[in-house]
Amino acid sequence: MLRTIVGTGYERALRPLLFKARGGDPESVHEDMIRALSVLAQLPGARDLARLSTRSASSPVEVAGIRFPGRVGLAAGMDKDGRAALAWQYLGFAFAELGTVTAQAQPGNERPRIFRAPESGGLVNRMGFNNHGALALANRLAVAGVFRGNGAAGIPLGVSLGKTKVVEVEDAVADYLASFDLVHPHADYIAVNVSSPNTPGLRSLQDGGALAELLGALTTRARQLRAADPVPVFVKVAPDLTFDQLDEVLGAATDASVSGLIATNTTLSREGLAPSDRHLADEAGGLSGRPLTARAREVVGYVAGHTDLPVIGSGGVMTADDAKSLLDVGASLVQIYTGFIYAGPALIASINEEVR
Ligand SMILES: Cc1cc2nc3c(=O)[nH]c(=O)nc-3n(C[C@H](O)[C@H](O)[C@H](O)COP(=O)(O)O)c2cc1C
Numbered sequence: 001m002l003r004t005i006v007g008t009g010y011e012r013a014l015r016p017l018l019f020k021a022r023g024g025d026p027e028s029v030h031e032d033m034i035r036a037l038s039v040l041a042q043l044p045g046a047r048d049l050a051r052l053s054t055r056s057a058s059s060p061v062e063v064a065g066i067r068f069p070g071r072v073g074l075a076a077g078m079d080k081d082g083r084a085a086l087a088w089q090y091l092g093f094a095f096a097e098l099g100t101v102t103a104q105a106q107p108g109n110e111r112p113r114i115f116r117a118p119e120s121g122g123l124v125n126r127m128g129f130n131n132h133g134a135l136a137l138a139n140r141l142a143v144a145g146v147f148r149g150n151g152a153a154g155i156p157l158g159v160s161l162g163k164t165k166v167v168e169v170e171d172a173v174a175d176y177l178a179s180f181d182l183v184h185p186h187a188d189y190i191a192v193n194v195s196s197p198n199t200p201g202l203r204s205l206q207d208g209g210a211l212a213e214l215l216g217a218l219t220t221r222a223r224q225l226r227a228a229d230p231v232p233v234f235v236k237v238a239p240d241l242t243f244d245q246l247d248e249v250l251g252a253a254t255d256a257s258v259s260g261l262i263a264t265n266t267t268l269s270r271e272g273l274a275p276s277d278r279h280l281a282d283e284a285g286g287l288s289g290r291p292l293t294a295r296a297r298e299v300v301g302y303v304a305g306h307t308d309l310p311v312i313g314s315g316g317v318m319t320a321d322d323a324k325s326l327l328d329v330g331a332s333l334v335q336i337y338t339g340f341i342y343a344g345p346a347l348i349a350s351i352n353e354e355v356r
Pocket residue numbers: 075076077078080099100114123125127129160193196236264265266288289290292314315316317335336337338339
């Protein structure tokens with residue numbers, strides 16, 4: 001009952017307000033939300049209320065040696081600097097992927113850099129890894145008492161790593177390793193982001209040879225640091241890869257003994273935009289949400305069908321049915337970003353109920 005109120009309340013009342021707030025600038029609203037959530041995590045009464053209104057029964061699942069309390073997580077990019085790391089549990093998420101952070105702090109692209117495609121249920125973004133750097137995230141998590149496996153955030157936390165923009169692609173391995181060394185003590189898993197369309201050259205790291213070198217370096221470092229129990233490393237892929245390219249990725253991932261894949265990131269395609277959102281086709285960046293649903297499902301299905309590695313499905317999960325269909329084609333877990341913006345926290349509970 002309370003959940004239905006939260007669901008319809010969000011879609012009918014809060015979302016229209018949020019979409020108009022701050023002069024209609026999605027990024028300012030996003031910053032306010034992260035600030036509010038970081039405060040919420042400090043207020044016992046607010047925490048309890050949030051927990052109560054988003055509560056749903058979910059079944060725990062073990063993936064890559066990590067115990068997840070349910071199957072729905074927060075996708076990377078929402079909480080780049082981990083400011084709300086302690087809050088996501090109260091909205092019903094079973095895990096959250098912080099970041100993407102880079103070894104050097106960087107401002108990202110010029111604003112505006114997020115655009116809503118409301119008729120299409122989509123977003124176009126070209127944030128460009130704006131973040132305060134891996135060291136700032138590591139410090140924030142340390143101060144919050146979050147260390148790998150200690151459950152201090154209530155749910156497992158992954159940390160997504162990307163390449164610093166000013167670092168040449170040829171020097172990417174050292175750059176990722178620098179971030180890895182800083183954040184690994186605080187991460188239940190590491191996600192290697194080589195699939196954002198907004199850092200020039202980044203996606204070339206998905207090519208077989210380059211990817212094998214990068215993933216090999218990271219998994220080797222993970223074993224050097226904790227031979228008995230290395231931190232699981234996942235690699236996140238783009239939906240725009242061909243099946244041949246996905247085969248290459250799978251080869252590199254298997255050779256490097258990564259723990260799993262995340263499919264997919266945002267797409268460069270502009271298919272699926274409603275006529276009233278067509279003007280966004282000319283904005284540079286990655287498209288997410290409803291226009292990505294079908295392609296993400298196809299890629300998740302392909303990847304899951306061609307490897308024994310676990311797959312985290314991400315892309316266009318706007319309803320509980322979308323989540324179920326990613327799980328049906330082989331995903332072990334799902335993540336949401338754009339669906340959370342359009343449907344609010346009630347989406348998490350309805351997925352939990354659908355897939356339990
Ligand atoms: C504004 C925005 C920022 C994002 N930033 C990141 C990021 O930093 N790292 C990353 O791996 N993915 C990032 N993503 C991609 C999401 O994690 C997700 O994979 C993608 O949006 C598809 O899921 P969705 O359709 O549920 O949004 C971002 C997406 C959006 C909309």
